[in-house]
Amino acid sequence: MTDPNSTLTPLDLETPEKPFLDANELVINMGPQHPATHGVLRVILRLDGEKVLGLECVIGYLHRGVEKIGEHRTYTMFNPYVDRMDYVAAVSNGLGYCETVEKLLNVEAPARAQHVRVILTELNRIASHQLWLGTHALDIGAITPLFYTFRDREEILKIYEKYCGARLTTHAFRIGGLQYETYTGFEKEVKNFLTFFRPKIDEYEELLTTNRIWVERTKNVGRISAQDCIALGVTGPVLRASGVKWDLRKAQPYANYKNFDFEIPIGENGDTYDRYLVRMAEMRQSVRIIEQAVNALPEGPIMAKVPKVMKPAAGEVYHSIEAPKGELGYFIVSDGSTQPYRVRVRPPSFVNLQALDKMCRGQLVADVIAVIGTLDIVLGEVDR
Amino acid sequence: MGQIVQYIESYLNTKGLTPGYAGNMFWVVVYIMLVFAGLSVAVIAMNWLERKILAHMQVRLGPMRVGPHGLLQPIADAIKLLLKEDIMPAEADGLVFWMAPLIVVLAAFTVFVVVPFGPEHAITDMNIGILFMLGVSSLSVLGIVMAGWASNSHYPLIGALRSSAQMVSYEVAMGLAVVSAILMTSLNATGTGTLSMIGIVQAQLAQGEWFIFKFFPLGLIAFFIFAVAMVAETNRAPFDLAEAESELTAGFHTEYSGFRWSLFFLAEYSAMIAVSSIAVTLWLGGWLRPFPNLLSGTPWNQIFSLVPGVTFLFFAAICFYNTARMPKHPLFRVQTIGLAGFGAVLGLVGLILFIPPVSMRVQDIFWFSAKVAGFMYLYIWYRGTFPRYRFDQLMQMGWKVLLPMGLGVLLCTGAVGLRSEIWNQVLVPLWQRL
Numbered sequence: 001m002t003d004p005n006s007t008l009t010p011l012d013l014e015t016p017e018k019p020f021l022d023a024n025e026l027v028i029n030m031g032p033q034h035p036a037t038h039g040v041l042r043v044i045l046r047l048d049g050e051k052v053l054g055l056e057c058v059i060g061y062l063h064r065g066v067e068k069i070g071e072h073r074t075y076t077m078f079n080p081y082v083d084r085m086d087y088v089a090a091v092s093n094g095l096g097y098c099e100t101v102e103k104l105l106n107v108e109a110p111a112r113a114q115h116v117r118v119i120l121t122e123l124n125r126i127a128s129h130q131l132w133l134g135t136h137a138l139d140i141g142a143i144t145p146l147f148y149t150f151r152d153r154e155e156i157l158k159i160y161e162k163y164c165g166a167r168l169t170t171h172a173f174r175i176g177g178l179q180y181e182t183y184t185g186f187e188k189e190v191k192n193f194l195t196f197f198r199p200k201i202d203e204y205e206e207l208l209t210t211n212r213i214w215v216e217r218t219k220n221v222g223r224i225s226a227q228d229c230i231a232l233g234v235t236g237p238v239l240r241a242s243g244v245k246w247d248l249r250k251a252q253p254y255a256n257y258k259n260f261d262f263e264i265p266i267g268e269n270g271d272t273y274d275r276y277l278v279r280m281a282e283m284r285q286s287v288r289i290i291e292q293a294v295n296a297l298p299e300g301p302i303m304a305k306v307p308k309v310m311k312p313a314a315g316e317v318y319h320s321i322e323a324p325k326g327e328l329g330y331f332i333v334s335d336g337s338t339q340p341y342r343v344r345v346r347p348p349s350f351v352n353l354q355a356l357d358k359m360c361r362g363q364l365v366a367d368v369i370a371v372i373g374t375l376d377i378v379l380g381e382v383d384r
Numbered sequence: 385m386g387q388i389v390q391y392i393e394s395y396l397n398t399k400g401l402t403p404g405y406a407g408n409m410f411w412v413v414v415y416i417m418l419v420f421a422g423l424s425v426a427v428i429a430m431n432w433l434e435r436k437i438l439a440h441m442q443v444r445l446g447p448m449r450v451g452p453h454g455l456l457q458p459i460a461d462a463i464k465l466l467l468k469e470d471i472m473p474a475e476a477d478g479l480v481f482w483m484a485p486l487i488v489v490l491a492a493f494t495v496f497v498v499v500p501f502g503p504e505h506a507i508t509d510m511n512i513g514i515l516f517m518l519g520v521s522s523l524s525v526l527g528i529v530m531a532g533w534a535s536n537s538h539y540p541l542i543g544a545l546r547s548s549a550q551m552v553s554y555e556v557a558m559g560l561a562v563v564s565a566i567l568m569t570s571l572n573a574t575g576t577g578t579l580s581m582i583g584i585v586q587a588q589l590a591q592g593e594w595f596i597f598k599f600f601p602l603g604l605i606a607f608f609i610f611a612v613a614m615v616a617e618t619n620r621a622p623f624d625l626a627e628a629e630s631e632l633t634a635g636f637h638t639e640y641s642g643f644r645w646s647l648f649f650l651a652e653y654s655a656m657i658a659v660s661s662i663a664v665t666l667w668l669g670g671w672l673r674p675f676p677n678l679l680s681g682t683p684w685n686q687i688f689s690l691v692p693g694v695t696f697l698f699f700a701a702i703c704f705y706n707t708a709r710m711p712k713h714p715l716f717r718v719q720t721i722g723l724a725g726f727g728a729v730l731g732l733v734g735l736i737l738f739i740p741p742v743s744m745r746v747q748d749i750f751w752f753s754a755k756v757a758g759f760m761y762l763y764i765w766y767r768g769t770f771p772r773y774r775f776d777q778l779m780q781m782g783w784k785v786l787l788p789m790g791l792g793v794l795l796c797t798g799a800v801g802l803r804s805e806i807w808n809q810v811l812v813p814l815w816q817r818l
Contacts, residue, residue: 028538050542050775141622141772147442213622213771365542366625366774 039379236326242270502748543635560790696734703727
């Protein structure tokens with residue numbers, strides 16, 4: 001499959017822009033300090049008036065060397081670090097890492113732990129999508145949804161705080177299961193949240209889904225075809241909005257997702273509006289999964305038998321999960337010692353960000369903002 | 385000394401006076417100062433109200449710390465802005481950079497020369513009042529372009545380009561809507577139209593209906609066109625592309641700070657009040673109270689003259705109610721006293737407004753301000769609800785939707801207004817000839 005980006009003419013940034021007033025072309029630096037680049041993304045835009053001739057992403061402003069740190073920590077010690085990559089979906093990151101190490105160690109978490117993991121991860125998916133919705137709408141100029149989503153996200157964070165003491169970078173799971181048993185009233189609170197949250201999705205949709213301006217701003221903006229998505233390795237809601245029914249929860253079931261009944265929402269056009277609809281539908285599906293999981297929460301141990309000092313046999317393993325933003329994969333090479341020889345993360349945001357140039361060429365400056373929002377990138381994960 | 389007394393007497397004897405001739409230079413100066421002060425207070429109040437109302441739409445509290453319920457927040461902000469360092473970018477064009485905010489502010493304030501707060505409450509009554517208003521208010525584009533260009537930076541330049549293109553485009557549709565309202569004034573008994581702001585309101589009084597209801601739905605459509613165009617004119621949400629925060633950080637005033645920035649802020653809000661005043665004057669009966677013809681006569685006049693006082697007493701009551709709800713804690717003592725004091729001031733104003741001569745005199749100002757305040761609320765409401773248009777969609781809306789609509793409304797208004805003439809002088813002769 002050919003790389004779709006190779007058909008785009010490379011952006012010529014070496015030639016200086018023509019003198020100011022007779023020039024049509026303008027090179028603008030968007031970021032790294034810019035309110036709409038969701039952190040420290042720097043986008044170099046070449047503009048003809050308002051039209052985007054091409055763009056180039058400059059990343060690395062938030063690079064903390066997470067992968068390198070992994071080589072100097074034991075398997076257990078590295079666990080909290082992965083929370084700092086995609087900090088709005090810390091629980092998903094933790095789940096991916098724990099499952100990968102469990103695969104390496106050949107252990108499996110007990111059923112109760114699996115259920116609690118699913119509940120917390122799906123809550124996290126909702127929280128991540130809420131944050132995406134708020135900031136995406138804010139980028140397009142609707143300020144109000146941000147406050148609604150943050151109000152409701154707070155309820156999820158409260159559940160996290162009660163469960164493990166932290167709200168954002170939770171470190172909720174341990175290799176082999178859970179460290180903490182759920183607190184008293186956990187199930188009731190999760191159920192309360194579900195009944196509280198269901199009408200809230202309608203509230204968000206009421207503000208935006210049929211809003212004329214919202215539809216005009218998002219329909220046919222940042223279109224990307226299914227072939228291009230696959231060729232670029234784009235995953236997650238962006239891929240599904242282009243019409244590909246690919247969700248790792250169904251395709252390669254991990255945790256115990258195969259026990260739950262849910263649908264994979266897909267879009268048709270692969271534009272920003274479809275991505276919006278897909279994510280809204282995903283929130284509803286997450287509610288469905290959590291409801292099933294919390295109703296069928298089994299009793300039992302929460303921790304599998306794992307050695308105090310983990311020394312996995314030499315070898316390598318790749319395991320990926322469906323994080324809120326797409327396929328989150330961990331590739332761990334073990335040399336038989338207490339520390340991984342190499343940890344490589346395949347972050348969804350980093351791969352999805354590749355599609356930005358493809359999606360933005362020929363569109364307007366305002367669309368670049370909308371597309372950055374709709375890609376739902378987290379720079380902590382892009383730069384690691 | 386004698387002359388001053390004469391001036392004052394000349395004002396107090398209001399019979400048969402129109403504002404253009406009411407006075408003399410003395411009263412004109414007093415009026416200008418009153419309008420200027422009133423406008424500044426209105427902008428300050430608007431600042432607080434916008435933050436509070438927007439906050440309550442967005443399930444948060446808004447300013448709560450400075451003064452009771454954040455009442456002193458705008459003042460604190462103003463002091464902060466005055467104390468800030470005045471920064472001018474090194475590469476900026478100094479003179480143009482310095483002049484830009486002045487031009488914007490001048491344009492925004494000058495339009496109030498012709499705004500009729502009442503039949504006698506206007507600085508002057510020009511016979512081309514509405515033209516003057518549209519002309520002067522569109523001068524602010526110049527200031528915005530200057531600000532964007534002089535900053536010598538990409539984001540302000542794009543912001544200024546957007547904003548000037550937008551304002552010029554929407555002026556066309558706005559003009560057509562205004563013309564259709566002016567056409568309606570020519571349907572008076574005297575048969576002559578007027579461009580005078582006071583004349584337009586008096587025409588609505590004479591014809592016994594606000595122009596928004598005239599030739600239903602033509603007046604309503606014209607009003608709608610104006611209402612959309614005026615939001616675009618003032619660069620407010622959902623047409624705030626010029627200062628689109630997520631795209632251009634702050635648009636044309638990115639490089640401005642401190643007092644210069646606050647001048648842009650002042651100009652933006654007074655421009656909002658100015659265009660709302662045009663809308664109120666042209667379509668919503670200006671200073672006229674509701675149903676001046678239907679519910680006329682002394683008893684109704686008496687009842688309506690109580691409304692301003694009652695309104696203020698109502699606000700005072702809200703203040704007192706919230707004073708009672710304040711937490712009973714020593715830390716809140718100053719705030720509680722402050723809120724009660726604010727309520728007392730409002731109540732006192734309300735009581736003063738019950739004095740018959742005063743209430744008769746401020747009737748028109750009150751109704752005018754109330755209608756303008758309604759528009760201000762709409763502005764805030766838009767901001768809380770709508771996403772932002774994209775530039776090409778904005779242009780499309782201006783040129784492909786509002787402009788044809790405006791032309792159509794203009795033609796229809798003319799045709800309906802002249803229907804008897806068309807019938808008698810065109811269709812009937814044509815029929816006879818056939």
